[in-house]
Amino acid sequence: MSMKQEDDDLDGLVRKRIRALRVAQGWSLEELATRARLSQSTLSRIENGQRRLALDSLVTLARALDTTLDQLVETASDDVVLSPMIDGAHGLLRWPIRAEPGMTVMRQRLTAPPPEDPARMRAHPGREWLVVLSGTATLMLGHRRLRVETDQAAEFPTMLPHALGAEGGPCEILGIFDRDARRGHRNGDGGAQPPP
16 A cells, blocks of 8 residues: 555544544534634535645644544554453453553453452452453452342452452453552462562
């Protein structure tokens, strides 16, 4: 593909994106033009390709559409489909979220109940969100014992001592960890220092 063709493709993509974001907000041309301090005819010509995309108008449009210039001109990355990193020892599948460095999605099969010993509960900085895909999970959180059924989710600050296990048969969970929570979990029970 020639540079010219690539530029034309990106140009068309940006115009479509501006229009799609405007429509998603339920705004008329007039409304977005007012928010971006552009004339309605300028915005119309930007959307339909009759006017060159100028950097300054893209910056104000991005701001008006509550996005960033980077996101407005972002091209599709080649690696849309990602395979998980597999941690067989813990029955884990892990996927990093590229758009949010430090965020990780994890799928885990739990077969054992949570530890009864409070000393085996973990606490560390961060937040965790999880959903039960199948079965029933038991979440020990501070002094509470919570049942989380299939399709229910739980979200909690990981500074509360917590532990998770299965109840009455195996269960599968999908969890989203921020960088701090993931680091705390990687520490596990072995106490090995995680990489920075």
